[in-house]
Amino acid sequence: MCGTCGCGSDENGPVISKPGEHYHTHSHSHDENHHHHDDHSHSHSHHGHSHDHKHKVLEIEQDILQNNAVLAGRNRGYFEAKNIFALNLVSSPGSGKTSLLERTLADLKGEITFYVIEGDQQTLNDANRIAALNIPVVQINTGKGCHLESDMIYDAVKKLELKDNSILMIENVGNLVCPSMFDLGESKRVVIISTTEGEDKPIKYPDMFHTSDICIINKIDLLPYVNIDVQKLKDYALQVNPNLKFFEVSATNGDGMETWYKWLKSNI
Numbered sequence: 001m002c003g004t005c006g007c008g009s010d011e012n013g014p015v016i017s018k019p020g021e022h023y024h025t026h027s028h029s030h031d032e033n034h035h036h037h038d039d040h041s042h043s044h045s046h047h048g049h050s051h052d053h054k055h056k057v058l059e060i061e062q063d064i065l066q067n068n069a070v071l072a073g074r075n076r077g078y079f080e081a082k083n084i085f086a087l088n089l090v091s092s093p094g095s096g097k098t099s100l101l102e103r104t105l106a107d108l109k110g111e112i113t114f115y116v117i118e119g120d121q122q123t124l125n126d127a128n129r130i131a132a133l134n135i136p137v138v139q140i141n142t143g144k145g146c147h148l149e150s151d152m153i154y155d156a157v158k159k160l161e162l163k164d165n166s167i168l169m170i171e172n173v174g175n176l177v178c179p180s181m182f183d184l185g186e187s188k189r190v191v192i193i194s195t196t197e198g199e200d201k202p203i204k205y206p207d208m209f210h211t212s213d214i215c216i217i218n219k220i221d222l223l224p225y226v227n228i229d230v231q232k233l234k235d236y237a238l239q240v241n242p243n244l245k246f247f248e249v250s251a252t253n254g255d256g257m258e259t260w261y262k263w264l265k266s267n268i
Contacts, residue, residue, distance in 0.1 A: 015141040016156050019124055019131040068182055072150035075157070075185025079168070085267045086168040088186035090208060092201075093174035095194045096218040098126050100251040101169055105133050108261055112268065113166035117156045119148045119173045126171065136160055147178040150185055165268060176205040187267070194219040195226050199233035202240050209240045214247065216260065221250040 079086045091097045105114055116137040118126045127139035138156045140148060153170065162168060170186060172179045191212040193201050196219060202209040209215065215237055217230060230248065237244050247263070249256035 014143065014152050015139075016152065016159065017124070017127075017139055017141075018159060019128050019137065019139070065181065068150045071154055072183040072185040075150055075153055076187075077185075078157070079185060079187065082162060082164045082166075083268070084162055084164070084166050084168050085188075085264075086170065086184075086186045088170045088172060088179075088184050088189045089192060090172045090176070090179050090189060090212070091174060091192035092176045092197065092205075095174075095192045095197065096251050097171060097174070097192050098129060100192060100216065100218055100249070101171060102129060102133065103251045103254070103257065104261070104264070105130065105135050105169075107257065108264065109133065109135060112265070113163055115160045115162055115166060115168045117148075117153060117160070117168065117170045119152075119171055121146075121173065142173060146173055146175050147182055148172050148184060149182050153184045167264065167268060176201070176208045180205075180207040180211050188213040190214040190216060192216045192218055193233070195222050195228050195230070199229050200236060202233065202237035206240045209237050209244065212241065212244065214263075215244045217246060217248045218251055220248050220255055221253050 075086075078084075089097055089101065101116070105116070108114070114135050116127075116130045116135055118130065118137060118139045119142065120126060120139070121142050121144070123141070124139050127137045130137040138159045140152050140156055142148070142152075148170065157168075160168075170184060172184075176191075189212045191208055191214070193215065195217065202215075215234075217233065220230075223230070234246055237246075245263075247256060247260045249260055251257070
């Protein structure tokens with residue numbers, strides 16, 4: 001159980017695998033993993049007990065984040081020593097994150113050495129899409145977990161055997177809340193938002209935009225069909241983080257991708 005957000009993990013931890021390796025899904029029942037108030041015949045009415053419980057939860061949360069930060073620092077040192085530009089791609093589900101990644105890899109794999117870590121609760125679907133491009137990829141399945149953590153990246157990197165002077169793309173679990181708290185050791189954090197999500201996403205989920213370096217606005221090919229003010233989206237994002245850099249792209253038709261590619265190339 002994660003003390004910071006309440007998400008759970010399977011007893012054996014996350015599953016890290018490559019396409020083609022033996023893969024199994026996590027099966028579980030709600031009865032095994034969730035505690036219902038109906039199961040308890042007594043009530044907690046003591047204020048002291050409540051205070052102690054909250055204090056304990058806070059200690060656990062601090063320990064989790066501190067431990068994560070230590071290993072994130074180790075990851076970052078490793079990446080810097082090998083001149084590996086590591087990007088943590090974060091977004092809500094459906095932003096087009098994987099499609100953006102696929103197009104980037106397909107267009108630039110002849111110029112740049114890429115590696116990919118895919119994060120999802122279940123399946124190898126996204127890793128298989130990346131493997132079809134002949135890009136080295138590892139899938140992390142978090143089970144009930146809603147975000148990647150630095151120890152998962154540490155273990156996944158061992159499987160990838162990264163070469164110097166390369167780019168590592170980490171596609172985080174689709175979630176705009178919890179991944180904002182967990183440094184993976186990345187060089188830059190890239191938040192992706194699509195034009196179908198509305199311009200107020202940055203102020204609804206400020207922590208993610210505050211901790212990001214880059215904001216990619218995807219699906220600009222849909223602008224004629226959706227009700228969104230892109231400039232207002234940027235203004236909201238800049239209220240949260242005045243240092244954000246923006247790219248407006250369409251992973252479907254390629255609009256704006258060259259500017260994104262130029263930025264990537266400038267960082268290796």
